[in-house]
Amino acid sequence: MLKKTADVVIIGGGIQGISLAYHLACMGAGAVCLVEMDTLGSGSSGRSAAIVGSAFQPEHCLPLTEASFSALLRFEEEMGFDPGYEPIGYLLLAGLDGAPELEDRHRLLLKRGYESHLLDRTAISELTPGLNLDDITLGLYNDRAGSIDPHSIMMGYAHHARDRGVVFAEGVRATGLQVERGRVSAVCTTAGEVSTGCVVNAAGFRARQVAAWAGLNLPITNLKRHIFFTGPVPAYRSAFPFTYDADAAWYMRREGPGLLIGMGASESDEENPQVDWSYLDQVVEYSMHRAPPLAQARVINGWAGLRPVTPDDEPILGPVDHLCGFVNDCGWGGHGIMNAPAAGRALAEWIVEGACGTVDIGRFTANRFA
Secondary structure, eight states: OOBBOEEEEEOSSOOOOOHHEEEEEEETTTEEEEEEEESOOOSSGGGOOEEOOOOOOOOOHHHHHHHHHHHHHTTTHHHHHOOOOOOEEEEEEEEETTTHHHHHHHHHHHHHOEEEEEEEEEHHHSSSOOOOOTOOOOOESSSEEEEOOOHHHHHHHHHHHHHTEEEETTTEEEEEEETTTTTTEEEEETTTEOOSOEEEEEEEGGGGHHHHHTTTOOOOOOEEEEEEEEOOOOGGSSOOOOEEETTTTEEEEEETTEEEEEEEEEOOOOOOOOOOOOGHHHHHHHHHHOOOOGGGOOOOOOOOEEEOOTSSSSSSSOOOSBBBEEEEEEOOOHHHHHHHHHHHHHHHHHHHSSSSSOOOOOGGGGGGGO
16 A cells, blocks of 8 residues: 655665665665566666676676675575576677777777776687678677566565565556655655655656656657567577677577567657567567577567666666655666666665765766766
């Protein structure tokens, strides 16, 4: 049942909102209520390729990613839920135009103390067989990167958050804010108002709309990506790394006996993104170009999700200057899952204590777009 009052209201039940709810409860933030218009994890968090690693993170997000990675390695011991981490590795491909950026990325990772390997075509073929590398110049590889289970992580946080008194109001849609004398006073929902002095915008693809209630125009663009699940492919029966072609926003990785193949970055504001099956022809065409053995793949199913991205590919976090009690936790661009443990704790510290002790996230406020 929806509470009539709360110390903190979180709008959005994806992994970021759930992690924040748990960490707020652990820090004694008082009554915490999370409102989710559908079910927990039904948005982008539940439609992810579920990869964690540093190879593709923006430079300033690397401390968040590293702290989150460490937390995920401890997750089962501390939370009692298996995060499903499998160190399959991450292989990033680049053609002639993208090679300089990949080389810069490699140098940055080494400078920051992360493992990184630049690979020629021969080495790439040894990791992921069957690729057409005629238009590929080099690859970047990290063997610590891996796949995880977002559902298990979300349910672990939600379970312990409930034990600490957090209320999860599923099927309740936030519809607006009440503001008094420059401060948030309530969140309006389809189930009534919740009086509160603090609201967190963790609304994922709806983050722009929620921010607009607070008088903000956040530069977030929702990009749609399709993911298709195939049956077994003989050439890919053995393990190989998550393989990503940045130029085409295309990737593949093993999933059970088959493969996940993802592609796409078209702008979309669908509330419940559906598969455009006509797009499958483009995916199949490019997949057979990049990995010819995929001609033997049989597509079993597919789904689509949105990635809310910002101009600098970094999230928007923290309070805003003009409205006391309004806090952002959005614009994760598909990186929210891998950063959820540290981001949830750091933002909870900011809300409760006024400062971040885990990781400094002060640079991620909306002020940088003013």
